Amino acid sequence: MKIIDIKNLVKIYKEAEIEVAAIDGVSLTFEEGEFTTIVGPSGSGKTTMLNMIGGLDRPTSGSIHINGTDIGQLRSSQLIDFRLRNIGFVFQAYNLLPVLTAKENVEFIMQLQGKPKAEREKRAEELLQAVGLADRANSRPFKLSGGQQQRVAVARALASKPRFILADEPTANLDSKSADKLLEIMEILNHEHHMTFIFSTHDQRVVKRAHRVITLVDGKVASDEKTRIHEHI
Amino acid sequence: MCAIVVGLFGGLFASALMNGMIIQRIDAAIENESANIQIHHKEFQLNKELNDTIADMATIQSVLDTAKNISAWSSRLKITAMAATAANGFGVMINGVDPEKEKQVTRIWKCISDSNGTWLNDNRKNSIVIGEKLATKLKIRLRSKIILTFQSADQSVVSSAFKVTGIYKTQNTPFDERFVFVNNADLRPIVGFTRGQTHEIAIALRDDKVNDQVTSMLRKEFPNLSIQGWKELMPELGLMADLTTQMLYIVMVIILLALCFGIINTMLMAVMERTREIGMLMAVGMNRMKVFRMIMLETVILALSGGIIGMTISGFVIHIYARIGIDLTAFAQGMENIGFNAMVYPKLETSFYFGLTILVIIAGVVSSLIPARKALRLNPVEAIRTY
Numbered sequence: 001m002k003i004i005d006i007k008n009l010v011k012i013y014k015e016a017e018i019e020v021a022a023i024d025g026v027s028l029t030f031e032e033g034e035f036t037t038i039v040g041p042s043g044s045g046k047t048t049m050l051n052m053i054g055g056l057d058r059p060t061s062g063s064i065h066i067n068g069t070d071i072g073q074l075r076s077s078q079l080i081d082f083r084l085r086n087i088g089f090v091f092q093a094y095n096l097l098p099v100l101t102a103k104e105n106v107e108f109i110m111q112l113q114g115k116p117k118a119e120r121e122k123r124a125e126e127l128l129q130a131v132g133l134a135d136r137a138n139s140r141p142f143k144l145s146g147g148q149q150q151r152v153a154v155a156r157a158l159a160s161k162p163r164f165i166l167a168d169e170p171t172a173n174l175d176s177k178s179a180d181k182l183l184e185i186m187e188i189l190n191h192e193h194h195m196t197f198i199f200s201t202h203d204q205r206v207v208k209r210a211h212r213v214i215t216l217v218d219g220k221v222a223s224d225e226k227t228r229i230h231e232h233i
Numbered sequence: 234m235c236a237i238v239v240g241l242f243g244g245l246f247a248s249a250l251m252n253g254m255i256i257q258r259i260d261a262a263i264e265n266e267s268a269n270i271q272i273h274h275k276e277f278q279l280n281k282e283l284n285d286t287i288a289d290m291a292t293i294q295s296v297l298d299t300a301k302n303i304s305a306w307s308s309r310l311k312i313t314a315m316a317a318t319a320a321n322g323f324g325v326m327i328n329g330v331d332p333e334k335e336k337q338v339t340r341i342w343k344c345i346s347d348s349n350g351t352w353l354n355d356n357r358k359n360s361i362v363i364g365e366k367l368a369t370k371l372k373i374r375l376r377s378k379i380i381l382t383f384q385s386a387d388q389s390v391v392s393s394a395f396k397v398t399g400i401y402k403t404q405n406t407p408f409d410e411r412f413v414f415v416n417n418a419d420l421r422p423i424v425g426f427t428r429g430q431t432h433e434i435a436i437a438l439r440d441d442k443v444n445d446q447v448t449s450m451l452r453k454e455f456p457n458l459s460i461q462g463w464k465e466l467m468p469e470l471g472l473m474a475d476l477t478t479q480m481l482y483i484v485m486v487i488i489l490l491a492l493c494f495g496i497i498n499t500m501l502m503a504v505m506e507r508t509r510e511i512g513m514l515m516a517v518g519m520n521r522m523k524v525f526r527m528i529m530l531e532t533v534i535l536a537l538s539g540g541i542i543g544m545t546i547s548g549f550v551i552h553i554y555a556r557i558g559i560d561l562t563a564f565a566q567g568m569e570n571i572g573f574n575a576m577v578y579p580k581l582e583t584s585f586y587f588g589l590t591i592l593v594i595i596a597g598v599v600s601s602l603i604p605a606r607k608a609l610r611l612n613p614v615e616a617i618r619t620y
Contacts, residue, residue: 056516056614084518095513112519
């Protein structure tokens with residue numbers, strides 16, 4: 001099932017009166033259950049692409065439909081709510097709230113959604129269990145390793161029950177062991193829970209595990225390869 | 234928060250010190266000098282004319298004795314005189330008083346230390362109580378004789394010798410230098426006055442808050458007499474009291490302004506330090522109203538907790554010093570020359586604290602608007618990438 005449909009996407013930045021096309025006429029579709037990476041050299045438009053799919057940035061032209069909703073047409077407040085209910089984010093620098101415990105960080109997003117306390121607690125525990133951090137539920141981020149923090153971030157992204165998860169360089173700050181563990185968990189979530197992941201990355205470890213690799217060069221799709229056949233697709 | 238606490242403490246303690254000094258000065262002036270209200274002949278205050286005496290003492294006495302807010306009153310003869318000894322001579326103001334009644338109205342009798350004699354009494358004829366400063370200037374001691382020369386009721390100049398039986402010392406040196414106290418019973422025959430004649434009636438109230446009320450009541454009762462509260466009698470003190478109130482408001486405004494700047498500075502720093510955190514919250518779906526409310530609430534909590542801690546510490550310290558006092562003896566001479574006590578007891582009304590608490594909350598809310606607005610203007614895409 002198609003969950004993201006991108007048509008003729010263009011994003012132009014103006015720098016000192018010079019227009020730079022960060023994304024230049026990209027058309028792509030993403031199916032539910034994909035495990036896709038967007039790769040490319042620095043400045044190729046990976047992050048811009050991810051930001052626009054995530055509704056954090058608006059396209060100059062073209063459209064992005066998520067589950068049939070043209071997110072470019074949504075008002076700012078509608079877009080914020082849309083992000084909260086449809087998209088999970090995993091950032092390069094984890095971005096956990098330092099004053100909250102791992103469990104509270106996971107719960108927090110459900111609190112924004114207005115979920116009752118009992119439901120929040122139960123789901124947060126389940127998700128921490130899923131990322132292998134049930135025993136660190138009450139630890140604050142500074143007491144966790146980088147890999148553990150990123151796993152909490154994955155649990156937080158899943159907490160809102162999103163349609164898909166956007167992960168911007170999720171392994172960039174991790175050592176090989178932590179990166180492998182994180183990717184393994186993400187693969188399991190993709191495999192068992194049919195969760196769609198879209199990465200932007202330079203990391204070959206991510207690329208190797210991906211089922212589809214989209215290469216961007218100068219804001220254009222240079223290649224779009226399916227590397228493995230996923231059983232759910 | 235520390236800045237808020239220290240700022241509040243500094244402001245409040247300085248206000249309490251200033252307020253305490255003025256209150257002490259006013260209290261001392263009322264208790265030692267003027268009493269709360271004075272009654273005179275309409276013309277007396279203008280020229281201090283000897284024959285401008287109050288008539289119909291009997292009626293006045295009956296009104297004063299029955300008024301519920303008046304705790305005591307004392308009638309005085311006030312005569313400008315020259316006090317002379319073998320060594321020196323100075324102009325003084327003689328206060329002819331009824332010793333026992335005067336004790337209920339002013340506290341000059343308490344300003345005589347044990348080694349400096351006693352207050353006037355009816356058993357000792359022609360005794361006089363003078364200030365320590367005058368004694369020094371006239372180079373006399375206890376039991377010395379002093380000659381008072383003044384005009385009598387028949388316009389002739391009379392002189393009489395008095396024996397110093399008490400030397401008082403207030404915190405107001407100019408007062409000590411000028412005012413001497415003798416028994417009315419001794420003074421009256423020398424001046425040539427009858428028993429019903431008096432220049433001044435000093436009235437002590439149970440509470441100075443009713444001053445205006447009693448003053449207007451007496452004005453209605455005795456329209457031909459001059460009735461003045463202490464603020465009219467000592468306009469400089471009335472002005473000082475009003476000025477102090479205004480100064481307290483100014484200090485309050487300064488405290489609040491400093492507080493606002495402190496809060497804005499702290500919270501802007503907090504927003505800047507947490508740019509990435511706020512960016513993440515906005516990215517994952519925290520709406521602008523919630524971000525705004527979060528910063529606002531944090532600011533108000535900061536202001537309120539800093540305010541309450543600051544005020545509690547200030548209240549506690551002010552309370553302690555209000556009991557033990559602050560010794561400014563090093564500046565005693567200078568302070569006493571302008572009528573202030575070298576021992577200062579800081580004081581602030583409870584209402585000032587309550588008022589300030591409400592204003593701190595308002596300041597917190599107002600100050601939160603700038604950092605909250607700053608947070609709202611963050612672009613989540615850029616904020617997330619801030620290090």
